[in-house]
Amino acid sequence: MYFTQTFIPTLREVPADAVIVSHRLMFRAGMIRKLGNGLFAYLPLGLRSFRKVEQIIREEMNGIGALEIKPPVIVPAELWKASGRWDAMGESLLRVKNRLGSDFVVSPTAEESFTALIRDELASYRQLPLALYQINTKYRDEVRPRYGVMRGREFVMKDAYSYHADEASLDKTYQAMGRAYRRIFKRCGLSVIPVKADSGAMGGSGSEEFMVESVIGDNTLILCKNCGFGANVEKAACKDDFDAPPSLEAAQIAAASTQPLEKIDTPSVKTIDELWGFLKTEAKSFIKTLIYRALNVALDLSSAPGGTVLEKRKPGTDGTAVYPEAFFAVAIRGDIDVNEVKLAAVLKASEVGLAADTDVVRLTGAPVGFAGPVGLSKIPVIADITVTAMKDAVTGALIQDAHYAHVAYGRDFVPWLTADLRTVVAGDCCALCGGELYEKKGNELGHIFKLGYKYTQAMQVHYLDENGKSRIPIMGCYGIGLDRTLASVIEEHHDDDGVIWPMTIAPYQVLIIPVKYEGEIKNLAEQLAQKLEQAGIEVLLDDRQERPGVKFKDGDLLGIPYRVILGDKNLALEVPSVEVKRRGEQDSYLLPIDGAAEALTGLIHTELAELNR
Ligand code: ATP
Numbered sequence: 013m014y015f016t017q018t019f020i021p022t023l024r025e026v027p028a029d030a031v032i033v034s035h036r037l038m039f040r041a042g043m044i045r046k047l048g049n050g051l052f053a054y055l056p057l058g059l060r061s062f063r064k065v066e067q068i069i070r071e072e073m074n075g076i077g078a079l080e081i082k083p084p085v086i087v088p089a090e091l092w093k094a095s096g097r098w099d100a101m102g103e104s105l106l107r108v109k110n111r112l113g114s115d116f117v118v119s120p121t122a123e124e125s126f127t128a129l130i131r132d133e134l135a136s137y138r139q140l141p142l143a144l145y146q147i148n149t150k151y152r153d154e155v156r157p158r159y160g161v162m163r164g165r166e167f168v169m170k171d172a173y174s175y176h177a178d179e180a181s182l183d184k185t186y187q188a189m190g191r192a193y194r195r196i197f198k199r200c201g202l203s204v205i206p207v208k209a210d211s212g213a214m215g216g217s218g219s220e221e222f223m224v225e226s227v228i229g230d231n232t233l234i235l236c237k238n239c240g241f242g243a244n245v246e247k248a249a250c251k252d253d254f255d256a257p258p259s260l261e262a263a264q265i266a267a268a269s270t271q272p273l274e275k276i277d278t279p280s281v282k283t284i285d286e287l288w289g290f291l292k293t294e295a296k297s298f299i300k301t302l303i304y305r306a307l308n309v310a311l312d313l314s315s316a317p318g319g320t321v322l323e324k325r326k327p328g329t330d331g332t333a334v335y336p337e338a339f340f341a342v343a344i345r346g347d348i349d350v351n352e353v354k355l356a357a358v359l360k361a362s363e364v365g366l367a368a369d370t371d372v373v374r375l376t377g378a379p380v381g382f383a384g385p386v387g388l389s390k391i392p393v394i395a396d397i398t399v400t401a402m403k404d405a406v407t408g409a410l411i412q413d414a415h416y417a418h419v420a421y422g423r424d425f426v427p428w429l430t431a432d433l434r435t436v437v438a439g440d441c442c443a444l445c446g447g448e449l450y451e452k453k454g455n456e457l458g459h460i461f462k463l464g465y466k467y468t469q470a471m472q473v474h475y476l477d478e479n480g481k482s483r484i485p486i487m488g489c490y491g492i493g494l495d496r497t498l499a500s501v502i503e504e505h506h507d508d509d510g511v512i513w514p515m516t517i518a519p520y521q522v523l524i525i526p527v528k529y530e531g532e533i534k535n536l537a538e539q540l541a542q543k544l545e546q547a548g549i550e551v552l553l554d555d556r557q558e559r560p561g562v563k564f565k566d567g568d569l570l571g572i573p574y575r576v577i578l579g580d581k582n583l584a585l586e587v588p589s590v591e592v593k594r595r596g597e598q599d600s601y602l603l604p605i606d607g608a609a610e611a612l613t614g615l616i617h618t619e620l621a622e623l624n625r
């Protein structure tokens with residue numbers, strides 16, 4: 013391809029809103045342009061690399077037997093109403109009407125579309141398992157699109173959905189997807205960190221995210237220095253800093269040696285620090301009690317206290333009770349924070365958040381700041397596991413300006429439920445090996461997820477099993493963002509001058525720069541380009557009437573792996589030669605022009621084979 017015949021509008025300056033490297037370089041290298049907030053056009057150079065990412069993903073999906081389809085991006089609202097997400101998705105869902113006034117959704121993801129297709133086609137267990145995927149446009153009305161194509165409003169996602177007769181079959185596909193994802197990212201030259209992730213209100217055993225380390229990442233990853241364990245902080249557990257949680261009976265026996273519960277007046281105490289000083293204690297001895305409001309709780313609350321404050325239950329789509337709104341007290345050791353994602357998972361709630369002050373007062377009977385689990389009867393108390401090891405603690409007394417001392421779990425209060433609700437932080441110990449955990453910021457490139465029966469149940473998908481019995485298939489879903497993957501490749505592979513493409517993703521593999529585009533140099537440059545192209549190599553020939561310096565600068569910016577310079581001096585050597593430089597390496601070297609095409613082809617194939625291995 014001739015430079016003058018393509019469209020690569022390189023820029024020296026950087027747009028003001030481009031704060032990360034990939035955004036800046038994609039702009040400057042003429043890969044993308046912005047058409048609106050979160051809306052980008054890929055220009056020819058950007059599209060070439062984009063298509064390569066796409067092809068790698070397609071090959072790996074096909075390789076594990078997933079089948080590509082192409083559903084529409086605009087989907088009838090009925091499907092989203094059937095799954096319940098027409099209401100649940102909120103503002104990020106773009107809804108449109110047609111001329112007849114019918115509602116449609118611009119797909120932000122496609123569980124509904126795929127499941128509707130399956131519902132209409134699935135009849136027998138013989139059709140299962142089935143894994144389908146698309147590589148298609150998505151739209152999410154992100155509140156704050158930023159970082160270029162990293163978080164756009166319109167983007168392209170590979171999303172796959174699999175349907176199975178049983179959990180074992182789902183697990184097999186889930187594992188195969190995980191392996192395919194690892195290969196995809198390796199082939200793109202990316203170092204990803206797979207981490208365990210929250211699997212949401214559906215529970216279930218499997219959810220894994222593929223992260224790249226990134227200062228702009230919105231995810232906190234908890235990683236073990238010793239055994240390589242990794243989890244999103246939303247999911248991360250850690251080893252308790254006490255022996256195994258005691259049984260209730262054991263705790264009650266242990267509590268016998270604790271002094272009796274004592275109410276202490278704490279009138280002058282305004283802050284937590286003042287409280288420690290006043291009681292001569294520390295955060296670790298305090299049972300912090302927070303009142304939470306949860307929405308759409310699917311946990312069975314029939315045995316929970318406080319029927320008066322729970323709205324009447326309404327059956328969920330899968331037959332379980334769902335409480336539209338419920339309140340809980342969460343008790344946790346004073347030096348630890350509640351992990352709200354874990355709490356939502358325990359409650360099987362769509363959303364949790366701290367209750368309003370008025371609710372706190374109504375439910376605890378005391379001003380904010382004096383809640384405690386002792387004597388709290390209006391709402392269920394959920395205790396973090398750390399609390400089960402506390403037998404001489406301090407906590408709020410449900411009365412203004414009063415606290416309890418010598419509080420013992422099991423003796424002075426018994427929570428309705430005990431669960432791991434702790435936010436793990438750097439320095440905690442790995443639950444697997446006891447090693448030290450540390451934190452990193454990460455950006456999510458892909459996600460694989462065992463969905464369970466949520467969509468197949470809500471959308472009434474059935475098939476007949478071997479015995480002619482009607483059953484509902486179990487489902488998994490698997491997504492990768494193409495734009496974000498491409499931008500992440502640049503984040504990982506660049507220097508001050510521009511991109512340094514891995515061979516597999518490079519828009520072209522060889523950039524030929526004739527120092528002047530005329531006479532013999534022009535002929536030789538064209539011959540070399542032709543030979544390389546005949547060998548299947550992708551070549552960009554810089555035929556512009558520009559100074560060599562301009563061409564070199566642009567060459568560095570575009571990041572094409574091999575740069576071949578044709579100049580009078582080297583061509584006049586005894587063995588006429590060209591200068592070759594691998595982008596990202598310091599030194600260039602001379603290659604005889606005879607055989608240069610073959611030599612370069614060999615080098616490129618070696619690099620490709622290494623990445624695609
Ligand atoms: P995030 O937490 O970053 O918003 P998500 O968890 O909502 O992502 P998924 O629904 O799991 O994302 O989508 C699968 C993949 O789609 C993500 O891993 C990411 O690569 C990509 N993706 C999601 N939202 C965007 C976006 N606004 N712009 C570009 N890519 C996106």
Ligand code: MG
Pocket residue numbers: 456459
């Ligand atoms: Mg996700």
